[in-house]
Amino acid sequence: MEKPFVYITRKLPEELLEPLKQVATIEMWPHDDQPIPYDKLKEKAKKASGLLTMLSDQIDASLLEASPHLKVVANMAVGYDNIDVAAAKKNDITVCNTPDVLTNSTAELTFALMLATARRICEAEQYVKEGKWINWSPFLLAGQDLFRKKLGIVGMGRIGQAVAKRAKGFDMDIYYHNRSRNEHAEAEYGATYLSFHDLISSCDYIICLTPLTSETVKLFNATVFKEMKDTAIFINVSRGAVVDEAALYEALVNKEIAGAGLDVFEKEPIQTTHPLLSLKNVVALPHIGSASVATRWKMGELAVENILAVLQGSKGKTIVE
Numbered sequence: 001m002e003k004p005f006v007y008i009t010r011k012l013p014e015e016l017l018e019p020l021k022q023v024a025t026i027e028m029w030p031h032d033d034q035p036i037p038y039d040k041l042k043e044k045a046k047k048a049s050g051l052l053t054m055l056s057d058q059i060d061a062s063l064l065e066a067s068p069h070l071k072v073v074a075n076m077a078v079g080y081d082n083i084d085v086a087a088a089k090k091n092d093i094t095v096c097n098t099p100d101v102l103t104n105s106t107a108e109l110t111f112a113l114m115l116a117t118a119r120r121i122c123e124a125e126q127y128v129k130e131g132k133w134i135n136w137s138p139f140l141l142a143g144q145d146l147f148r149k150k151l152g153i154v155g156m157g158r159i160g161q162a163v164a165k166r167a168k169g170f171d172m173d174i175y176y177h178n179r180s181r182n183e184h185a186e187a188e189y190g191a192t193y194l195s196f197h198d199l200i201s202s203c204d205y206i207i208c209l210t211p212l213t214s215e216t217v218k219l220f221n222a223t224v225f226k227e228m229k230d231t232a233i234f235i236n237v238s239r240g241a242v243v244d245e246a247a248l249y250e251a252l253v254n255k256e257i258a259g260a261g262l263d264v265f266e267k268e269p270i271q272t273t274h275p276l277l278s279l280k281n282v283v284a285l286p287h288i289g290s291a292s293v294a295t296r297w298k299m300g301e302l303a304v305e306n307i308l309a310v311l312q313g314s315k316g317k318t319i320v321e
């Protein structure tokens with residue numbers, strides 16, 4: 001019997017793909033730093049039974065409907081807003097993601113970004129490297145503390161809870177907003193539930209961890225930034241489109257908020273000419289939430305396991321329902 005064909009949209013280590021090679025013919029986009037163009041991916045998908053995809057690949061209804069053999073799309077990310085899940089369901093295609101394995105790494109990055117923004121770490125590093133450090137001075141690059149400040153987490157899922165766990169160790173007061181109450185986070189980390197309005201207007205640090213859906217597009221807009229404290233620091237490690245970037249820029253320039261730490265952007269990669277990148281009080285990262293070597297390896301393994309499971313006739317390990 002002919003082996004099923006699996007297409008992998010980014011160059012991954014061969015060792016990671018060994019289990020898949022036993023049961024499938026695999027082909028891989030040869031670059032790790034540039035995505036496969038949409039039209040090329042659509043061509044590959046036409047003959048594929050499985051796709052191993054990245055968050056930067058657009059897997060829309062048109063592609064799914066034009067892929068008669070496709071059984072599984074395994075996204076190497078916990079987020080899956082790049083995939084039309086409804087269209088996949090309609091076409092009997094299983095969609096899988098990589099939850100859990102990236103929770104701690106992403107929470108660590110969230111914390112690193114919050115600390116870097118609050119304590120002006122990137123500005124300070126540039127200051128030293130550019131030879132500007134001539135004298136010590138009392139308020140040189142003075143920032144904000146985390147301890148005993150109010151942390152507001154918007155989206156109390158797995159990563160939100162892992163952030164809350166760390167915030168407890170930093171002696172922060174933890175608040176959250178979520179679609180539903182999270183009793184575990186309340187009992188374990190002392191997190192207090194607030195309405196979205198109360199959270200954004202009262203917290204010192206606001207971390208966006210909510211997934212991108214039709215309801216959360218531009219959730220953080222001009223009105224919301226105006227409601228925040230002028231000392232508030234906004235952190236986004238979810239998806240760029242949850243934020244109105246023009247409104248965020250205005251809020252920062254007009255000193256409606258104090259700073260922003262951003263790992264994600266509406267259009268990635270962000271252009272160096274983007275106004276947000278001209279601001280000193282913005283720390284910008286290239287979407288590296290889960291980017292530790294060990295975690296990226298586990299995400300790759302889980303994506304492979306998901307494809308194998310579906311091709312071998314069982315359920316995927318981590319299916320998007």
Ligand code: DGY
Pocket residue numbers: 055076077078079080102106237238287288289290291
């Ligand atoms: C994901 O996996 O969705 C995260 O954005 C990775 O950083």
